[in-house]
Amino acid sequence: MSSEDSHSAIELDVSNMFRENLQGDYGFNTDDIEEKKAAVSDAHSCIEREQPGFMKLPFEQDQVVDDIKDLRDAMIKEVDNFVVLGIGGSALGNIAVQTALNPPYYNENCEFRGASPRLYVPDNVDPVRFASLLDNLNLSRTIFNVISKSGTTAETMSLYLIARDRVAQEVGEEKVQDHFIATTSSSSGYLLKIAEREGFPEFYIPEDVGGRFSVLSPVGLVSSAFCGVDIEGLLAGAADMARRCQEEDVWNNPAYMHGLLHYLAYQQGKDISVMMPYSHQLKDVADWYRQLWAESLGKAETREGQQINAGQTPVKALGATDQHSQLQLYMEGPRDKVVNFIEVAEHDRDVEIPGFYDDLDGVNYLGGSSLGELLNIEKRATEMALSQRGRLNCTIKMPEVNPHTLGQLFYMLELETALVGELLDINAFNQPGVELGKNYTYGVMGREGYEDKKEEFEQQSRSESKYTI
Numbered sequence: 001m002s003s004e005d006s007h008s009a010i011e012l013d014v015s016n017m018f019r020e021n022l023q024g025d026y027g028f029n030t031d032d033i034e035e036k037k038a039a040v041s042d043a044h045s046c047i048e049r050e051q052p053g054f055m056k057l058p059f060e061q062d063q064v065v066d067d068i069k070d071l072r073d074a075m076i077k078e079v080d081n082f083v084v085l086g087i088g089g090s091a092l093g094n095i096a097v098q099t100a101l102n103p104p105y106y107n108e109n110c111e112f113r114g115a116s117p118r119l120y121v122p123d124n125v126d127p128v129r130f131a132s133l134l135d136n137l138n139l140s141r142t143i144f145n146v147i148s149k150s151g152t153t154a155e156t157m158s159l160y161l162i163a164r165d166r167v168a169q170e171v172g173e174e175k176v177q178d179h180f181i182a183t184t185s186s187s188s189g190y191l192l193k194i195a196e197r198e199g200f201p202e203f204y205i206p207e208d209v210g211g212r213f214s215v216l217s218p219v220g221l222v223s224s225a226f227c228g229v230d231i232e233g234l235l236a237g238a239a240d241m242a243r244r245c246q247e248e249d250v251w252n253n254p255a256y257m258h259g260l261l262h263y264l265a266y267q268q269g270k271d272i273s274v275m276m277p278y279s280h281q282l283k284d285v286a287d288w289y290r291q292l293w294a295e296s297l298g299k300a301e302t303r304e305g306q307q308i309n310a311g312q313t314p315v316k317a318l319g320a321t322d323q324h325s326q327l328q329l330y331m332e333g334p335r336d337k338v339v340n341f342i343e344v345a346e347h348d349r350d351v352e353i354p355g356f357y358d359d360l361d362g363v364n365y366l367g368g369s370s371l372g373e374l375l376n377i378e379k380r381a382t383e384m385a386l387s388q389r390g391r392l393n394c395t396i397k398m399p400e401v402n403p404h405t406l407g408q409l410f411y412m413l414e415l416e417t418a419l420v421g422e423l424l425d426i427n428a429f430n431q432p433g434v435e436l437g438k439n440y441t442y443g444v445m446g447r448e449g450y451e452d453k454k455e456e457f458e459q460q461s462r463s464e465s466k467y468t469i
C-alpha cells in the first residue's frame, strides 16, 4: 500500500438523502439545509468552546503512545494472548479495531494472519463463554487489560477477580503483576486502588472522555498496539478528520452534514439509524456505533413542563448478509429509517470467481468477476433499490480499511454525535438512564449502601411474578 493510499480521505455521499434523487415526495432539499445553518453554527461554537475530551485525543497523546509502545515492547515476547476485561465503551472499540485491522485470515503462505498476540474481548459475564475462554488459554502467556473508567463496573470487576485467581493458581502470587494492566481514571475508583496495591502498570482515561468516546484513548490503543495495529496511524486519521471538521460550513464538513441530515430525518419521524457496512471488517464498527448513538442521544428531558424522550434507535446490519435478512423491511416496512452504508473501494484482498458451466446462464455470468466486485455492486444495487422506493440512505466511502481511514471514521461519527446532541439540546455525554438497573444489581448482589434497592427489587419481583405463565 502506498503512503498516499493509506492517507486517502474518506468521503460522504449524501445524494440519496435529497428529494431530487429519491422517488416520491421524500427526503430534503438544499433549503432544508440552509435553514438549519444558523443552528449548526451555534452548535459548532458550543462544541468548540466546550471541547469535549474526545476532540483532544488525536492531538495530545504523544507521551501516552510512547508509554504504550514501551510497555508492549517490554512484555510482548512473553505474550500469546491479550484479553480485554471491560464492557460497553471499555470493550467495543477494542473489538471494532481488531475486526477491522486484524481480520483473522490466512495469507498466501497459509500463515494465520490474525493478530499476534490474539485478542479476546468477552464484553460480557456469560459464564459459559468466560469459563471456556480461561480453560483454553495458556495463562502463563496471557496478559489481561482490565478497563473500567469508573473502576466499579460489576461485570468487569467480577471477570477481573476470577482471572486474578486463575492466574495466581497458574503462575504463583509473586508473578500475578506481570499479567495485568489497569486502564482507568487517574483520580478515583476501586480499579485504581487495586492497580496500586498490586503494582499493575496503569493507563489513564481522561476525565472528560466517556467510554463510548474512548476508542482513541488507552482504552482502544493498548490492545491495538499489542496486536500490531499502527496506533499512530489511527490517531493521524482522526486528526485529519478533526482538521476537516473545523469547517463550520456544513457543506464542507462531513460530520456536520451527516449529523444534520440525521437530525432532520429524525424530526420527520425517521426514528431508526441503520449502520450497514459492506465489509465484514467493519461489522463491529456498526456495533461500536450502536452504543455511541444510543447512549449519547437517547435522553429524557423536561422542557416547559413537558417530558421529551429523544433519540434515534441505532441498528447494526451487514452487507450483503442482511440483504437476505433485513432488506425486505427496509424496502417495504415503515418509513422510519435512514440507512447508512459504508462502502470500501479497495478490499484488503480479493478473490476471483472462476468461470464454469458455459451452458448455465444463471451461474456462468459470475465467472471472471471477483467477490469484492460482487459485494460492491450489491451495495450499489441495494442503494439504488432503496432510493427508487424513496427510502433515505447515504454512503460513507472508504478508499480502503486501514488505520488512517478507520481513525477518520471513528472521529467523524463521534463529532456528529456531539453535533446532534447540541441540535436536540440534550447532554450527549452522560448516561443517567443506566444507573437504576445497576443500583438494583448492586442491592441484590449485597453491595453496602444499596440495601433499599434490594428491598424495592424484592417487593417488585414478587408482584410481577403473578403474570408469569
Ligand SMILES: O=P(O)(O)OC[C@H]1O[C@](O)(CO)[C@@H](O)[C@@H]1O
Pocket: 087, 088, 089, 090, 147, 148, 149, 150, 151, 152, 153, 156, 210, 211, 212, 295, 431, 434
Ligand atoms: O468503563 P466503565 O466505567 O466500566 O463503564 C463501562 C460502560 O458502562 C457504562 O457506564 C454504561 O453502564 C458505559 O457508558 C460505559 O462504556
